[in-house]
Amino acid sequence: MTDPRIATTSEYGVLGVRAGFEAHPVDARHSLDRYPAAADLSGLVERHWVVSWQLPPGREGSVTLLPHPCVNLVLDGGRLAVAGVGRERFTYIYRGTGQVFGVKFRPGGFQPFLGRPLADITGAVLPAEQLWGPAATTLAERMAAARGVDRLVALVEGFLRERWPPPDPQVELVQRIVAALLHDRTIARVDDVSEMFGINPRALQRLFQRYVGVSPKWVLRRYRLHEAAAVLAAEQHRPWAEVAAELGYFDQSHFIRDFTAAIGLTPVAYARACRTQEAPVSA
Template identity: 65%
Template structure:
């Protein structure tokens, strides 16, 4: 497998690099780093958003979240951010940075020890899980001078708290990878047939490990790709996009896109072409 900085190994992704709505890298910089091989079964990647705006200028970025739990260090505080069911906006000014650890879908359950659905649409202080250790880790992250040092701190603490990987967790990872990468999977029934699992069992598995339903994950991944293609101006016709993303018809695609993004596909593509901030939460 190819390697990257700090010896991290690139594993087969369980989440895409989509999710930032509109034109990327306007007023901010987003960096992503893969994890070391021993942590990859549960952790997808690390990310750092940084900005340096002139005095008096404010900006915001809107995201359509992945089916992932993130450990987020922002303004000196460490928090656990559960899966967000809706888009959200983050406003910023001056100079600053936000660092995060993105767990794989299902990857946070071994750390939490409870159904991940309890965290959906929730943000909780890490101290509620790790106690005083969370404050020590936050202090070390605050002192880190750059992305390499931030990653080194995060990896040291993840290893110290490493819970191991159960067979069920690994199975969830295989299912999620299939939802992301396999275009022959267009409905939950396809997943059940592929993995020999009943719809009810699959639903329970995702409630406990991922925090949202398998149908939600499949739809979110397809909408991420649609938004990225529209932003890049490579969408093709609506019928082609709808069919390629697993929709039976154009109207269902437009309905789902508008509900999730806040604009019709046409309006979103036009906002991206004009480099406007197309949506907000």
């Protein structure tokens, strides 16, 4: 089992500012709260999360996210869905008052529940009933009626325990690799991963397609771009080339190309938009 103290996903992913909230701190509210998974579930579940918001009538807000290489189980509007790994950034629109609850599985952590290659659901959002049948409908109804995060967590964790899959040593291997991609700055290429873990590139690719749903190169790039966006948003005057070099991008044109494709703006334009408190990106 993966040590729950070792993160396999970052805390980053929200891009720029939350449109519709930043200029109206009194009458518009938005929060993202994270909660740890129970110890017996933490080998497959990274954490639980809750997004809550409040907007006056007639107003809209939005947030743009760059997804992690994770599957999420999401309760939104009373419906429970399984969201596969999203390749592209996406924008969520907020109206009125509401809440979304989610379970973020570790990379590779959902494959034992799915029972087939995770690449099959990459980019897809499936009704939970498609995987678990009427039991998922009952769970969604009970969660929608629940009061308080503790109750939501208890319901979904009980549901997962009843369906807990047998141990799979490949899951732990995948998570050790993903943790290295996230934390180890000496890894600049997929070949570095192959050498570090003694897995040939073709086998590594197959492993990630089955358990993560995207390639190891995609995971490495996504985590580096998460961090780059976070640094440029927090330190808007910092030279982007310095940030790129720290993250292992020694080809500046390569960094600009990757950043712009993922974020929707060049590094300079993104930092400027964050500095002026604009909502700089959308999907």
